[in-house]
């Protein structure tokens with residue numbers, strides 16, 4: 001079962017997620033990070049950048065793989081995930097850009113971009129810690145409802161709900177690309193440790209489905225129940241629909257100090 005940690009706010013969540021990432025880098029300076037985009041991981045990246053600076057940590061060997069990318073947006077479009085990852089993570093944390101990978105959403109070569117990306121992840125030896133957000137429709141990465149648990153990186157069609165949710169990053173909802181290339185659910189499940197963050201009431205139902213609902217392709221987030229090492233970090237609002245929330249609080253409050261994450 002996932003370890004569920006309920007925190008007071010996004011800053012506290014960012015502290016905890018950054019702690020998990022920093023601990024991984026401390027143990028393995030060439031750690032491979034799975035990087036999420038969207039609003040959810042921003043407090044984690046801010047905290048990570050701050051800690052790296054304060055502790056003068058060497059992150060030059062850290063490698064990274066983004067979860068997903070839009071198909072057909074120019075690489076230098078400000079909302080391409082390549083641009084977002086550069087702006088939100090690579091520059092502030094001081095990662096080596098040549099070691100940070102984003103699926104290639106260019107139309108030319110899109111038919112083999114997924115397999116190429118899987119090859120790059122395998123060459124890196126796999127992802128150590130995968131950060132995840134969750135969509136209001138239950139997606140992780142851009143694996144929309146119906147995605148196979150056996151899926152690898154491939155092109156998907158974004159749901160109308162996701163395009164509506166992401167319209168805030170664009171001038172108009174019609175500007176949100178229709179297609180994306182995303183790590184598959186099986187790709188995500190291969191990572192060593194999943195850290196899923198969720199904030200706000202809008203995520204409550206999706207989070208409850210992921211953590212406690214039936215394991216079903218109709219609810220892609222529920223794939224996390226198949227992974228042996230998952231940390232879910234949620235604020236009170238996102239945790240509000242969890243049936244067993246009192247148990248999660250109790251377990252975390254009594255967590256043995258040797259247990260770690």
Ligand code: PGA
Pocket residue numbers: 037038039040041132133134135136139140141
């Ligand atoms: P958000 O998106 O962080 O912008 O809410 C999460 C997701 O779609 O995975």
